[in-house]
Amino acid sequence: MFPILDQEVNGHPLVYLDSAATSQKPVQVIEAIDAYYREYNSNVHRGVHTLGTRATDKYEGAREKVRKFINATSVQEVIFTRGTTTALNTVAASYGRANLREGDEIVISYMEHHSNIIPWQQIARQTGALLKYVPLQADGTISLEDARETITSKTKIVSIMQVSNVLGVINPIKEIAAIAHEHGAIMVVDGAQSAPHMKIDVRELDCDFFAFSAHKMCGPTGIGVLYGKKELLENMEPIEFGGEMIDFVGLQESTWKELPWKFEAGTPIIAGAIGLGAAIDFISEIGPEHILEYEHKLTAYAMEKMSSIEGLTIYGPQSADQRAGVVTFNLEEVHPHDLATVLDAEGIAVRAGHHCAQPLMKWLDVSATARASFYLYNTEQDIDRLVDGLVKTKEYFTNVF
Known part of the structure; x- marks a missing residue:
């Protein structure tokens, strides 16, 4: 089902535990992308010929699949981007620049990925807004009490990841959104680590x-x-300009297409959208709720087995039910890069x-960590291999030093 996993690396069957960085692709997704390039490769929207019509139908069909997957009200609310980073930058540069003034507040958390920090730093610098951080509890979670204390009447934007790519923490986004709205702020969600692993309902x-x-x-x-x-979105200006997103172009001024196309300048990522549509079909058939349930079991198993290794520290909540499939850790006196190198062997x-x-x-008071991240294709046997590898790593560095 996942062709890349059926191989050996350094003489051993591959155990892939890096899905938080990027997941592997099932054959259905690979075939969908291949079919586009082999059978109906064409640009979308512009042409009336058969290939162009087929490509457009598949491309816009993928948008409808996304709409249904996240329960958006309309396909006009679904904008294709290059990824989560571009999506967050779009909100910061378009909505943020237009709506923030000196003295306004942007609220994020210490656990955010750089993609949900740097765009807000830049917009705060340009507008004079203040960037504030919700503090974390000792286990790396966000308390609603701290959120209420940090979000004020001056707060205009709250931007929090739903699942931490380091701690695996599942944040109470619905409740934080309610607090933000009580103060008249908008709620932005980095869903890069949640959309693959759980049911997403943006209306709920x-x-x-x-963004994901x-x-x-x-x-x-x-x-x-x-x-x-x-x-x-209707009141936001695009931040990229050119073909596809225009309605009328004159010598001195232009007007934009309606949503969602006004935010999709240039030839779109056609094969990517078709591949995303196939991935959504694959995940929907399994059921996002079943994926999260399975990951909870794998994570609980991993934390139990890894905790038995002396000198190994696991960061974040100690209950697997509070996590997605991520376990971040350090092994005493072994640098994470050395650890990863030995495991790769x-x-x-x-x-x-x-x-x-x-x-x-910095909050964890470490320079780096190692991270094992699980997905629907991982098994308890994979975790057993990880634990055995960690024991070998510990023994190796004990003997060497």
Whole structure:
């Protein structure tokens, strides 16, 4: 089902535990992309010929699949982007620049990915707004009491990730959104780590914007989605200009197409959208709620097994029910990069570094960590291999030093 997993790395069967960075692709997604290039490769929207019509139908059909997947009200609220990073930058540069003034507040958290920090830093610098951080509890979670204390009548934008790519924490987005709205602020959600692993209902969350990437949810790289409430998107200006997004172009001025196309300048990511549509079909058939349930079991199993290794520290909540499928850890006196290198020699792929979350690393008082992240294709046997590899790593460095 996942062709890439059927191989050996360094003489060992591959154990892929880096899905938080990018997931592997099922054959259905690979075939959908291949079919586009082999059978009906054409640009969309512009042509009336057969290939162009087929491509347009598949491309816009993928948009409808996204709408249904996240329960958006209309396809006009679904904008294709290059990924979560582009989506968040679009909100910051368009909505933020137009609506923030000196003295206004933007609220984020210490656990945010750099993609949900740097755009707000830049817009705060340009507008004179103040960037504030919701503090974290000792276990890395966000308390609603702290959210209420941080979000004030001066707050105009709250932007929080739904699931931490480091701690695995599942944040109470619906409740934080309610607090934001009580103060007249909008709620932006980084859904890069949640959309692949759980049921997403943007109307139930009552978020104003929601961003996610295809490549973390069995889809291709290079495409993502920005959901936005229609009334907000209609009043926002695009930040990229050119073909596809225009209605009329004169010598001195131009007008834009209606939603969602006014935010999709240039030839769109056609194959990517088709691949994302196939990935949504794949995930929907399994059921996002079943994926999360399965990951809870895998995470609980991993934390129990890994906790038995002396000198190993697991960061974040100690209950698997509070996490998605992420376990971030350090092994005493072994640098995470050295640990990852030894595991790779055993055919086990984990990630090491700051995981694009340097403020969180500072909060944890570490320079880097190792991270094992699970998805629907992982098994308890994969975790057993990880634990065996960690024991070997510990023994190796004990003997060497």
